Amino acid sequence: MDLPLFSASFLALALTLYAMLDGFDLGVGILLLFQPAAASRDHMVDTITPTWDGNETWIIMAGVTLLAAFPTAYSILLPAFYLPVIVMLLALGFRGVSFEFRVQTTRLRRRWDIAFGVGSLVAAFMQGLILGGLMQGVKVEDHRFAGSVLDILRPFPIIAGITLVFGYAVLGGGWLKLKSSLPLQPFASRAVRLSAPLFACLFGSACIYAVNIQPTIHSAWQSHRIALPSLLLLFALAAATLTAVVEKSKPAMPFLLGLFLFLVGISGVALIVFPNVVPFSLSLWDAASSSTSQRFVLIGAAFVTPVVLAYSAFAYWIFRGKTPEKGWGE
Amino acid sequence: MRLTANKRKPETLGGIGFSTLRRTIMGGSKDLSQFAGLAGTALLGALFFFLIIGVFGLQFAIGGLLVFVVGAVLISQAFPAEGAEP
Amino acid sequence: MKVDPSTLARIQFAFTVSFHIIFPTMSIGLASFLAVTEALWLKTKESVYLEIYRFWLSIFAMGFGIGVVTGIVLSFEFGLGFARFAEMAGPAIGPMIALEVLTAFFLEAGFLGIMLFGLHRVGPNLHFFATCMVAVGTLLSASWILSANSWMQTPAGVAIHDGHLTVVSWRDVVVNPSWPYRLPHMVTAAYLTASFMVAGVGAWYLLRGKHLHFARKTVALGTAFATVLIAGQVFIGDILYGAMVKYQPSKMQAAEGFWEEESQSPAPYYWLIIPDQKNQRNRFAVGTPYLGSIWLTHSLRGRVEGLKNTPRDRQPRMGMVFYAFRIMYGLAILMFALGVASLWLRLRGRLFASRWFLWMLVLMTPSGIIATLAGWYVAETGRQPWVIYGILRTVDAVSPVPAHALLSTLIGFVCVYSVFMSAFLIFTLRIIRRGPAEAPPHAEASGSLKNAFRPHVLDSPARVVSRQVS
Numbered sequence: 087m088d089l090p091l092f093s094a095s096f097l098a099l100a101l102t103l104y105a106m107l108d109g110f111d112l113g114v115g116i117l118l119l120f121q122p123a124a125a126s127r128d129h130m131v132d133t134i135t136p137t138w139d140g141n142e143t144w145i146i147m148a149g150v151t152l153l154a155a156f157p158t159a160y161s162i163l164l165p166a167f168y169l170p171v172i173v174m175l176l177a178l179g180f181r182g183v184s185f186e187f188r189v190q191t192t193r194l195r196r197r198w199d200i201a202f203g204v205g206s207l208v209a210a211f212m213q214g215l216i217l218g219g220l221m222q223g224v225k226v227e228d229h230r231f232a233g234s235v236l237d238i239l240r241p242f243p244i245i246a247g248i249t250l251v252f253g254y255a256v257l258g259g260g261w262l263k264l265k266s267s268l269p270l271q272p273f274a275s276r277a278v279r280l281s282a283p284l285f286a287c288l289f290g291s292a293c294i295y296a297v298n299i300q301p302t303i304h305s306a307w308q309s310h311r312i313a314l315p316s317l318l319l320l321f322a323l324a325a326a327t328l329t330a331v332v333e334k335s336k337p338a339m340p341f342l343l344g345l346f347l348f349l350v351g352i353s354g355v356a357l358i359v360f361p362n363v364v365p366f367s368l369s370l371w372d373a374a375s376s377s378t379s380q381r382f383v384l385i386g387a388a389f390v391t392p393v394v395l396a397y398s399a400f401a402y403w404i405f406r407g408k409t410p411e412k413g414w415g416e
Numbered sequence: 417m418r419l420t421a422n423k424r425k426p427e428t429l430g431g432i433g434f435s436t437l438r439r440t441i442m443g444g445s446k447d448l449s450q451f452a453g454l455a456g457t458a459l460l461g462a463l464f465f466f467l468i469i470g471v472f473g474l475q476f477a478i479g480g481l482l483v484f485v486v487g488a489v490l491i492s493q494a495f496p497a498e499g500a501e502p
Numbered sequence: 503m504k505v506d507p508s509t510l511a512r513i514q515f516a517f518t519v520s521f522h523i524i525f526p527t528m529s530i531g532l533a534s535f536l537a538v539t540e541a542l543w544l545k546t547k548e549s550v551y552l553e554i555y556r557f558w559l560s561i562f563a564m565g566f567g568i569g570v571v572t573g574i575v576l577s578f579e580f581g582l583g584f585a586r587f588a589e590m591a592g593p594a595i596g597p598m599i600a601l602e603v604l605t606a607f608f609l610e611a612g613f614l615g616i617m618l619f620g621l622h623r624v625g626p627n628l629h630f631f632a633t634c635m636v637a638v639g640t641l642l643s644a645s646w647i648l649s650a651n652s653w654m655q656t657p658a659g660v661a662i663h664d665g666h667l668t669v670v671s672w673r674d675v676v677v678n679p680s681w682p683y684r685l686p687h688m689v690t691a692a693y694l695t696a697s698f699m700v701a702g703v704g705a706w707y708l709l710r711g712k713h714l715h716f717a718r719k720t721v722a723l724g725t726a727f728a729t730v731l732i733a734g735q736v737f738i739g740d741i742l743y744g745a746m747v748k749y750q751p752s753k754m755q756a757a758e759g760f761w762e763e764e765s766q767s768p769a770p771y772y773w774l775i776i777p778d779q780k781n782q783r784n785r786f787a788v789g790t791p792y793l794g795s796i797w798l799t800h801s802l803r804g805r806v807e808g809l810k811n812t813p814r815d816r817q818p819r820m821g822m823v824f825y826a827f828r829i830m831y832g833l834a835i836l837m838f839a840l841g842v843a844s845l846w847l848r849l850r851g852r853l854f855a856s857r858w859f860l861w862m863l864v865l866m867t868p869s870g871i872i873a874t875l876a877g878w879y880v881a882e883t884g885r886q887p888w889v890i891y892g893i894l895r896t897v898d899a900v901s902p903v904p905a906h907a908l909l910s911t912l913i914g915f916v917c918v919y920s921v922f923m924s925a926f927l928i929f930t931l932r933i934i935r936r937g938p939a940e941a942p943p944h945a946e947a948s949g950s951l952k953n954a955f956r957p958h959v960l961d962s963p964a965r966v967v968s969r970q971v972s
Binding site: 136137140145147149150151153154157158160161164168172176180183185190235375376379382383386390391394397400401414 | 603904911918
């Protein structure tokens with residue numbers, strides 16, 4: 087039984103769930119910055135308030151799985167992305183506390199909304215920056231990080247950052263289409279109609295750019311000469327469909343299409359990065375901890391994850407349907 | 417925890433014992449009884465503290481802890497302080 | 503000015519973890535308190551319990567949120583500041599923290615939404631279940647993280663080859679020698695924290711003559727819990743002390759202020775010292791005669807082991823450990839005294855009338871937090887110079903991150919966390935000033951946690967709550 091492979095799959099699952107679930111939370115936060123009406127902002131936050139905490143927890147799951155199953159990778163990647171990780175954590179911090187603090191005041195609520203929005207935006211950008219940094223490759227010597235903390239401030243990671251911001255905006259817009267009441271629908275549609283094409287173009291450009299700066303990616307495209315272009319095509323088609331149907335489709339469709347976009351994108355990234363856990367020099371087997379640690383995590387995960395998914399789904403079900411306009415008090 | 421106590425009659429347990437105790441504590445000359453009460457409480461409290469942190473050994477620590485906790489629970493039940501006026 | 507990266511990494515971790523621990527300590531205590539309060543409400547239907555629940559729920563929610571976001575920081579900070587430690591200890595503590603996330607964090611997060619916002623969506627019993635699940639989540643979380651930290655203090659169950667750790671027995675890793683003592687100590691500390699917070703606020707209202715029913719109930723509940731808990735806590739504390747003398751003698755030697763291999767007989771209990779680590783002596787020391795032998799050796803003339811019993815390159819800094827311990831222990835003595843006082847006042851029927859006592863309660867409102875922080879400083883500074891006791895030194899554990907990066911992020915943390923703390927304090931004080939009945943449902947503020955409770959939904963005497971927001 088290839089334990090590191092299972093652990094890597096679990097890690098990938100955690101990251102994917104995080105990107106999809108907190109993705110729309112962060113997306114709603116980003117869109118908050120473009121919503122001038124205070125009552126509408128309240129409504130937007132309401133749509134994500136009951137479930138955001140569980141969504142965010144998946145990033146902790148990912149980080150801690152990395153620590154437990156691939157400690158060498160953890161000890162390389164975190165110093166490598168020291169600055170964006172910390173900025174992201176502070177941004178997520180502002181986003182998180184803003185949920186609780188904004189309702190304590192009416193006078194200053196707009197300021198907390200800005201903190202909420204900026205926190206979401208910065209967190210999204212940082213996550214994209216890190217993804218870009220991973221794709222451009224991490225400098226490793228002797229199982230230790232050997233680059234500079236400023237390696238991340240290069241054009242490609244920055245483009246990746248901007249791309250992810252738009253990507254989360256698409257998810258956020260889709261979620262709003264699904265959960266928000268009638269008055270907010272045009273805003274949500276506009277958000278999707280503007281972000282989806284931009285997301286797609288930026289994503290395409292990033293792909294091209296990536297091929298040029300990292301030889302491993304170049305060879306990945308050559309070895310997956312059917313899979314990767316197909317995924318890219320699928321991505322483009324989905325984005326086009328999304329832009330076209332957002333106004334008149336069923337409420338869930340824009341959100342589902344957005345999730346689909348992310349699944350496609352993540353699959354592509356996974357195909358390129360595999361089998362490395364530190365791109366592109368350390369494979370997951372090289373970085374893995376001993377089998378006793380892998381086994382502990384996997385057995386725990388095997389038993390507990392289904393339970394977690396079950397009661398998380400239950401929580402979503404409790405708050406199903408359109409979010410009430412007056413919020414959760416009525 | 418009993419929440420609707422009647423100050424006059426702590427009926428829960430050992431009726432005679434507690435009412436006597438109460439009358440002794442609350443009756444009598446105010447200053448002397450207050451001082452005696454305070455000093456006695458302080459001494460008793462210190463004794464329990466020393467007992468519980470094991471100065472006299474583990475058995476006494478466990479015993480002291482049990483007596484203290486049970487006593488505290490009983491006192492809280494018998495003298496719920498709910499009806500007292502500020 | 504060249505500052506050592508390892509010092510900066512330590513300061514940064516110390517700052518972020520100290521800030522963080524304040525909030526889970528409150529959350530663990532308040533979550534269980536809320537469960538008890540809700541149970542009392544469901545059982546007795548008295549509206550005062552609902553008032554208490556709503557009031558403390560809003561403070562709980564804020565604290566919980568800050569706890570979550572500052573906690574996420576820590577799960578990454580192992581790697582950010584102490585990559586060498588993460589690489590080495592990952593196989594042991596990583597899986598434990600992974601299980602913490604799986605069994606505790608998701609549980610809390612999953613049910614918190616229902617607890618805060620779902621009352622009229624699920625009905626009182628399922629809602630109570632949600633409150634209980636959040637409380638259970640906090641306890642599970644404490645259990646796992648204490649296991650991980652205790653493993654750092656008393657590592658067990660691992661084999662070391664070539665700088666790499668392999669776990670040979672999970673039972674020994676999780677149930678390591680100090681965990682069975684440290685877990686009850688921490689949980690009790692959290693419960694004490696909540697008890698004194700609750701009692702303190704109630705006492706404040708009594709002194710002001712406001713919200714009397716609410717105040718009497720919370721003072722009664724708070725002091726009753728606190729009295730029982732502090733007795734348990736000093737009991738557990740002494741047992742833990744004995745265990746740590748066995749497993750981490752250097753820590754307990756540093757904690758008491760004695761340098762010589764064997765102190766004088768009888769030994770005093772020091773309250774104030776000016777330690778001189780370089781010359782291995784105290785420049786000044788003040789203590790209570792005989793009390794050191796009595797408390798530390800359980801005899802009248804016993805000698806106490808001093809820090810010189812530990813080789814110099816393995817000594818923690820006495821000043822930090824000593825004073826942290828004194829603060830924690832001093833507050834424990836105060837708490838015990840207040841507990842005894844509360845019993846005495848109950849006997850006299852003056853629990854709510856004694857103004858000096860109520861003032862003491864008000865002053866002791868944050869005592870649990872301060873004592874818990876102090877205790878953690880004993881634990882962590884006393885473990886130095888080790889990060890994994892006896893296995894890895896802190897200086898060898900840091901990340902290859904330059905000092906300027908560490909310094910800039912440290913400044914970032916201080917600034918951002920200051921905002922969090924200020925907002926938390928301002929809003930909490932505002933909630934306290936408004937008082938329980940006013941825990942206002944912001945009509946415009948959707949998603950408001952206080953909106954979660956509307957009395958008429960719960961079937962209790964309808965109380966029209968003001969929808970005005972100041």
